[in-house]
Amino acid sequence: MAEQLIDFKVFRYKQGQAAPTYETFQTLCDENTTVLVALQDIRHDQDGSLILRHSCHHASCGTCGMRINGKEELGCVVKVLELGTSTVTVEPMRNMPVISDLVVDMGPFYDRFNTVGMPFIRQSEFMDEAEIAEGLETYTRCENCIECNLCVSACPIMGSDETYIGPAALAATWRVVEEPRGLRTQPLLDWVDSENGCWRCHVAYECNAACPSEVYPGDKIMALRRDLTKRKFRGLFGRGRKD
């Protein structure tokens, strides 16, 4: 495939600016050019003030989350020409404050994760022959979360109320509840059994669609709700446990 000149309509915003603007840059892309590389080219050749965030270039660090043509994606794995549009619109993730251009403040995102206690063990840490812990189907679960924030950006409820705990932290909570390894899970379950917790989800499943790492946060939220529903019914019929 020959190189093509592609328009990049890029969201621009600097602190103190009244409102964001969009600036269009043109750059040559071939079949291997990813959106992240194209943006780096623009920054290198055309405008050094264009701010973006990235690290690994292969979808394992989760730092280059952005919205490409209105969809939450990791810029490093989306090939420009495969998008099939002559103009590619690039915007920062939603539901976290913009610091500059394509970079959002991830502080509120990590705050929620800290609450859950970062209980993550990645799938790659397990050898194929490792025994799967009792009660688990496979290890392909929240261990896979790369903390990219795409699910939070895509969630329509976060869009109207950013004090919702949100899909990523709820998925992480389920991970602890599912395999507590001796930890007391009741305080975590109480934390998500609240106005800002798992009951705020309205089953739009944008988090599942946005997740680049097969965490399926929507399913984890529903697993939490199934667990809490069972506990509530047990409580209703006098068989609730006191923690």
Next chain:
Amino acid sequence: MDSTMSRRSLEQMAARRDRSGSLWLIQAFSGLLLVIILGVHMIAHHFIVEGGLRDYQQVLDYVSNPVVFTVEALFVVVAVIHALLGVRAIITDLRPSAGTLRAVNWVLVVFGALTIGYGVYLAVALQQLAG
């Protein structure tokens, strides 16, 4: 995990628990109940009586049936609860302040009680009119 959780005590996390889960479950079960009641309500009103249940006398005769009366009264109660819990859910998604949400809760409870009272009164009054 305990070291990373030191930022907030477990007690503070546990204190976040509230009634929203129970309210959601009431919303879900009242909804499922409405599927049955509203199904009966609509079919009975529109498809059983030839030409639909329409003129004054037909309506009164219909409500005077004790089974219908019970179904309709139950319908008002369940529908109002389901509707107002839905209104509350939408308002909650708009991130009201804690004070505003408390006020909203009270307004919805009073409004709901008045509506249910009016609905049941209407059903009883119509039954008496049919008399």
Next chain:
Amino acid sequence: MMDDIQPTTDPARPKSPLRAWFDLRGRSLSTLAFALNRLTAIGLTVYLFLHLAVLSLLLRGPDGWDSFVRLARSPLFLTLDVVLLFGVVYHMFNGIRVALVGMGVANRQQKGLFYGLVGLAMVLFVVGAILIYTK
């Protein structure tokens, strides 16, 4: 008691609930389901209270009611009835899906449930709409 999650503000992008809930560009089928559920919910809530208010005409004797019924048979009202029927059947059948999935029942089949239940709702809607205009 401290709030465990602080609200944030984003001067670059003011919050817009309407856009968050109803702007479907780039969104999945399940968000369409959610947006329609919310729209029909608002419509049905307004209708419920209007319906209860209209029924008070019955207390004022046959004249008020029967003249209302004549009005309700006009083509405009019948069209509004069709819109109402759509709201009822959609909210009802998608609601079954939301209730089940929201309790963690068949949540992995939520898309299949959408096609099955909302498909059934649309069949009932078409049949009902035909009956409204013909009966």
